[in-house]
Amino acid sequence: MKNKTLPILLKNQKILLIGGGNVALQKAQVLSENEIDFKIISKELNEEILKTTSNIEQKEFEQKDIEDYEIIIDATGNERVTNELLEYKKTHSILLNVVDKPLYCDFYFMALTKNRPLQIAVSSNGASPTAAKYFRDECEAMIPKDITKYLEQKQMQRDNGVIEVEKTKDELNLKKARVYLVGCGLGDVELLTLKAYRIIKGVDVVLYDHLISDEIMEIVPEGTQKVYVGKQKGYHSKSQEEINALIIEYAKKGLKVARLKSGDPFVFGRGAEELLELLEIGVKTEVVPGISSSISAPLLADIPITSREYSSSFSVVSAHLRGNSVNVDWVELLKREHHTVVVLMGLSRVEEIVQEAKKIGIADSHECAIISNASRKNQQVIPTTIKDLQKDSVDVERPAILVFGDVVKLNKKIMELR
Numbered sequence: 382m383k384n385k386t387l388p389i390l391l392k393n394q395k396i397l398l399i400g401g402g403n404v405a406l407q408k409a410q411v412l413s414e415n416e417i418d419f420k421i422i423s424k425e426l427n428e429e430i431l432k433t434t435s436n437i438e439q440k441e442f443e444q445k446d447i448e449d450y451e452i453i454i455d456a457t458g459n460e461r462v463t464n465e466l467l468e469y470k471k472t473h474s475i476l477l478n479v480v481d482k483p484l485y486c487d488f489y490f491m492a493l494t495k496n497r498p499l500q501i502a503v504s505s506n507g508a509s510p511t512a513a514k515y516f517r518d519e520c521e522a523m524i525p526k527d528i529t530k531y532l533e534q535k536q537m538q539r540d541n542g543v544i545e546v547e548k549t550k551d552e553l554n555l556k557k558a559r560v561y562l563v564g565c566g567l568g569d570v571e572l573l574t575l576k577a578y579r580i581i582k583g584v585d586v587v588l589y590d591h592l593i594s595d596e597i598m599e600i601v602p603e604g605t606q607k608v609y610v611g612k613q614k615g616y617h618s619k620s621q622e623e624i625n626a627l628i629i630e631y632a633k634k635g636l637k638v639a640r641l642k643s644g645d646p647f648v649f650g651r652g653a654e655e656l657l658e659l660l661e662i663g664v665k666t667e668v669v670p671g672i673s674s675s676i677s678a679p680l681l682a683d684i685p686i687t688s689r690e691y692s693s694s695f696s697v698v699s700a701h702l703r704g705n706s707v708n709v710d711w712v713e714l715l716k717r718e719h720h721t722v723v724v725l726m727g728l729s730r731v732e733e734i735v736q737e738a739k740k741i742g743i744a745d746s747h748e749c750a751i752i753s754n755a756s757r758k759n760q761q762v763i764p765t766t767i768k769d770l771q772k773d774s775v776d777v778e779r780p781a782i783l784v785f786g787d788v789v790k791l792n793k794k795i796m797e798l799r
Contacts, residue, residue, distance in 0.1 A: 400456030401426035409433040483507035492517035498532040525556040554635035564671015567756035568594030585636040592643035645673040678755035682762040683795040700727035709737040721786035748789040753781040
């Protein structure tokens with residue numbers, strides 16, 4: 382199919398629509414939605430078409446009705462009317478569209494996105510309006526919701542003689558970009574949310590670290606760019622600032638980027654830092670919840686974090702503070718009765734934790750457990766006590782969490798019944 386059409390925009394159009402049935406209604410709605418002036422002439426009128434314009438004349442069409450109209454739409458389906466218009470066109474300069482008769486058309490109706498400063502028109506050259514509408518909708522989804530405000534600003538700049546092509550391209554890339562901070566839970570693919578799974582399958586780039594399991598990385602499509610960002614103790618790793626800069630670098634290219642986060646992005650995951658930095662430069666960012674190990678790792682280890690006879694409350698803490706400094710202020714919580722304390726990022730700080738516990742008088746017999754690689758094939762659960770915690774933590778694989786409290790006793794009871 383050769384396309385010899387020239388898409389143009391006509392200003393100050395005067396359009397005559399002939400017909401008042403369902404076919405005419407479709408054209409009338411398009412014209413009305415795009416705030417284009419037009420007149421309808423038809424003896425029979427669809428009730429809905431009355432809502433599209435007040436400029437309606439209910440009568441049989443006559444050739445004299447054309448008067449000074451230069452754009453005519455024949456939506457009658459009446460061969461007599463069509464032949465009369467074709468004959469009239471031989472001696473008059475008009476643009477004619479005969480609905481569903483491409484051979485008689487001087488122009489086609491394109492499938493249009495919403496009426497605003499940036500509008501996209503899609504045409505199949507009359508072959509398939511359905512195909513045109515399909516790709517119109519695809520284009521519509523690409524247009525940022527705030528594009529009208531942005532283009533108004535650009536118009537003001539242009540009016541003042543300011544035209545910055547490269548800067549505008551960078552700004553548009555940022556508007557096109559999407560960043561997702563995706564909670565990947567514990568590592569078991571089946572524990573991902575459906576939304577997290579869909580996003581991982583659909584982005585251009587994923588940024589991941591050693592806490593993201595091989596099983597989750599295996600679902601990343603082959604064509605997706607995978608960027609390792611480290612952050613593993615004892616190895617050269619990227620700082621949080623470097624990771625933020627990397628995310629922004631890919632966003633500035635207009636890409637869809639997923640930063641894969643172990644557990645939940647907002648539970649000691651620095652997701653808030655990444656979110657704030659991205660929002661400050663105008664990158665559309667979405668946070669996708671994940672199952673936090675603080676809740677689910679004890680569950681998978683058969684350690685209920687609350688139980689009426691053992692614990693009526695719990696706390697979730699981190700043994701690390703900003704700048705890799707140790708946090709042991711929470712150890713005081715171990716004095717509470719019927720209370721569970723779940724410690725994230727505590728395995729490498731066991732020595733300091735034990736020292737602080739002894740310093741403030743926590744009993745050596747205080748129950749605790751180490752849970753390593755929760756939900757994964759190599760999950761390991763080590764019930765222990767303050768006295769033996771340091772010894773039992775040697776050679777335990779990360780990621781791992783610590784659980785303190787009488788609820789650890791339930792692990793043995795549950796395991797005996799399994």
